[in-house]
Ligand SMILES: [Zn+2]
C-alpha cells in the first residue's frame with residue numbers, strides 16, 4: 001500500500017478550473033503507462049487487468065490523471081485499480097478540490 005502516492009494524488013492545488021477538460025492520453029501513451037506501471041495498481045499493489053470486465057466486476061485498472069484537468073502525457077498519468085481510483089476521487093471530492101467522478 002503506497003500511502004505516499006495516495007497523499008500525492010489527493011494533494012492537488014485548490015481551485016483548479018473545472019471547465020478545463022483533461023487531455024485524454026493517446027493509445028500509445030496508454031500502452032507506455034501500462035508497461036511503466038507493470039499493469040499493477042500503484043497504490044494498493046494489486047495486479048489487475050486493463051479493459052472493462054463489466055461494472056461491479058473486479059479487475060479493472062484505470063489510468064488516473066494526477067492533475068485532473070491536466071495533460072495526457074506520461075508524467076501526469078498513473079495506473080490505479082478502480083477501487084483506489086474511486087477512493088482518490090471521493091477524497092478529492094470531499095475536500096472540495098474536484099468534482100466527483102463515478103467509479104470506473
Ligand atoms: Zn488499487
Ligand SMILES: [Zn+2]
Pocket residue numbers: 063064065085089101
Ligand atoms: Zn481519476
